[in-house]
Amino acid sequence: MASLSGLYSSSPSLKPSKNLSFKALPPAQSRDSFSFPHTSKPTINLPLTLSSARSLARDISHSDAKKKELVKDPDALWKRYLDWFYQQKDLGLYLDVSRVGFTDEFVAEMEPRFQAAFKAMEDLEKGSIANPDEGRMVGHYWLRDSTLAPKPTLKTLIENTLNSICAFSDDIISGKIKPPTSPEGRFTQILSVGIGGSALGPQFVAEALAPDNPPLKIRFIDNTDPAGIDHQVAQLGAELATTLVIVISKSGGTPETRNGLLEVQKAFRDAGLNFSKQGVAITQENSLLDNTARIEGWLARFPMYDWVGGRTSIMSAVGLLPAALQGINIREMLTGAKIMDEATRTTSIKNNPAALLAMCWYWASDGVGSKDMVVLPYKDSLLLFSRYLQQLVMESLGKEFDLDGNTVNQGLTVYGNKGSTDQHAYIQQLREGVPNFFATFIEVLRDRPPGHDWELEPGVTCGDYLFGMLQGTRSALYANGRESISVTIEEVTPRSVGALIALYERAVGLYASIVNINAYHQPGVEAGKKAAAEVLALQKRVLSVLNEATCKDPVEPLTLEEIADRCHAPEEIEMIYKIIAHMSANDRVLIAEGNCGSPRSIKVYLGECNVDDLYA
Numbered sequence: 001m002a003s004l005s006g007l008y009s010s011s012p013s014l015k016p017s018k019n020l021s022f023k024a025l026p027p028a029q030s031r032d033s034f035s036f037p038h039t040s041k042p043t044i045n046l047p048l049t050l051s052s053a054r055s056l057a058r059d060i061s062h063s064d065a066k067k068k069e070l071v072k073d074p075d076a077l078w079k080r081y082l083d084w085f086y087q088q089k090d091l092g093l094y095l096d097v098s099r100v101g102f103t104d105e106f107v108a109e110m111e112p113r114f115q116a117a118f119k120a121m122e123d124l125e126k127g128s129i130a131n132p133d134e135g136r137m138v139g140h141y142w143l144r145d146s147t148l149a150p151k152p153t154l155k156t157l158i159e160n161t162l163n164s165i166c167a168f169s170d171d172i173i174s175g176k177i178k179p180p181t182s183p184e185g186r187f188t189q190i191l192s193v194g195i196g197g198s199a200l201g202p203q204f205v206a207e208a209l210a211p212d213n214p215p216l217k218i219r220f221i222d223n224t225d226p227a228g229i230d231h232q233v234a235q236l237g238a239e240l241a242t243t244l245v246i247v248i249s250k251s252g253g254t255p256e257t258r259n260g261l262l263e264v265q266k267a268f269r270d271a272g273l274n275f276s277k278q279g280v281a282i283t284q285e286n287s288l289l290d291n292t293a294r295i296e297g298w299l300a301r302f303p304m305y306d307w308v309g310g311r312t313s314i315m316s317a318v319g320l321l322p323a324a325l326q327g328i329n330i331r332e333m334l335t336g337a338k339i340m341d342e343a344t345r346t347t348s349i350k351n352n353p354a355a356l357l358a359m360c361w362y363w364a365s366d367g368v369g370s371k372d373m374v375v376l377p378y379k380d381s382l383l384l385f386s387r388y389l390q391q392l393v394m395e396s397l398g399k400e401f402d403l404d405g406n407t408v409n410q411g412l413t414v415y416g417n418k419g420s421t422d423q424h425a426y427i428q429q430l431r432e433g434v435p436n437f438f439a440t441f442i443e444v445l446r447d448r449p450p451g452h453d454w455e456l457e458p459g460v461t462c463g464d465y466l467f468g469m470l471q472g473t474r475s476a477l478y479a480n481g482r483e484s485i486s487v488t489i490e491e492v493t494p495r496s497v498g499a500l501i502a503l504y505e506r507a508v509g510l511y512a513s514i515v516n517i518n519a520y521h522q523p524g525v526e527a528g529k530k531a532a533a534e535v536l537a538l539q540k541r542v543l544s545v546l547n548e549a550t551c552k553d554p555v556e557p558l559t560l561e562e563i564a565d566r567c568h569a570p571e572e573i574e575m576i577y578k579i580i581a582h583m584s585a586n587d588r589v590l591i592a593e594g595n596c597g598s599p600r601s602i603k604v605y606l607g608e609c610n611v612d613d614l615y616a
């Protein structure tokens, strides 16, 4: 007999807890410098009638026999570089698309689609219902220029929220607002609890912009992995008493975030601390999280808005509050984004960096995501950019249906870490293996702050090596027919990071328009959430069945088939086996006779009978 312990008695969390603070919601649903010829007056074909994005994409890209013939002649390549070189002087941002092989014919063919996309974007910014499935406006551009908001009330809301974020973070940093058990001290740590768009933006910004010694250091709980949560809490140690816990969830009902909150609240209780005096909520008004925070009297609450999507929420309180608390200049981030927004409103493809990106993505991936986008920032602090872009791009573009209901299975896969590190990992395959990608190099001109550089060999600095690795990889890939885009910024600053975010947000929006999909919903995410909820519901039924059999005299051990039958779920026998194996591995009060590695041999009952549950 294998005695596998731990269930009702030791796992109260499996029973409906009266302590739950909130429950999962049901699934709801200038360019300057060079003079470029301006394109001729566009032909506008509206509405964009795509028989399907997929077939038209093939028409445009595959029909172009020149596609594989990348320009190799150095003079012609230099000319192409100059012809297509984009710079935004105020931002110190440059874009080079010369190593993508699109032709003039392709650009001309794309022109009407882009004009339609620019018009759709203009409407979106004016407050149209750009997310039709969910009946929502899409307003993340208003966050950095509140004068664009379609209603005065929204403008006021945006401005007031920004002011309150700045005031609150000033008060925390200065020690005006103190931790409750440390009247002489001040908050030293932030524990951010959130997932998806409520984590990726703050994580990217922290990694990119937090100073070496920030006023508050930040940690993240972005999963329902108990060991991961324990690790974060353990790392905080005694500093839990001076930790500001920011719980971020637009919907206010995401299970992983709720679990993170409950775990952190337990850690506070165990440490004899009053969570509510250290808790901050960022969520939509009247969400379960908002109500919990209000009722429990948390330290502060900041709003999220219906018209800002999770993956574009980085310039809302979601991204700004944690950033401000780390001493990052959030107004500069907003300024960078605002300048980029202005630059990407231009209706000339060649003068619009977001349109250039979207056009290259379309060319390189045949408009159907046939190639992956490998994002390689050559700067450690931008490590999380590709991870951030993964959600922004893949959750926006990965769609089964287009706006006309056609099945299109669109998407664009994003991955990457950083150069030159990745050169020693997978660049081998990029250079010589399956050519199923295009690269995006993110280059930062400034190696390190002024006055700190030195030559580690005559005439060469450490940063020169990084530069050389980037340029070498770009050349080596191109020589082997691998296309790449290069985005260059002068320095990693709040302004340039804000600009990068805005650049990609706009590129995604334009690309979605040209392939005729809704970039602002995520219907596919619900399927996994629903299935997870069903697994947990089945687990409760399994426990109930086992409890009933355990309460018999004598105890009636059950086979997996018997459990499945009594759960009225014979088709779920595999899942029932997995549930039992998982509980067994976690010291639940579960007794399994037989060999757990041989499912047919197992007979299961509980270590104790819970009469209360029997009649519940």
Ligand SMILES: O=P(O)(O)OC[C@H]1O[C@H](O)[C@H](O)[C@@H](O)[C@@H]1O
Pocket (backbone or CB within 6 Å): 195, 196, 197, 198, 248, 249, 250, 251, 252, 253, 254, 257, 310, 311, 395, 522, 525
């Ligand atoms: O901010 P929340 O409502 O907790 O949502 C967190 C995440 O949940 C889902 O997975 C959505 O697909 C994401 O877009 C969202 O960012």
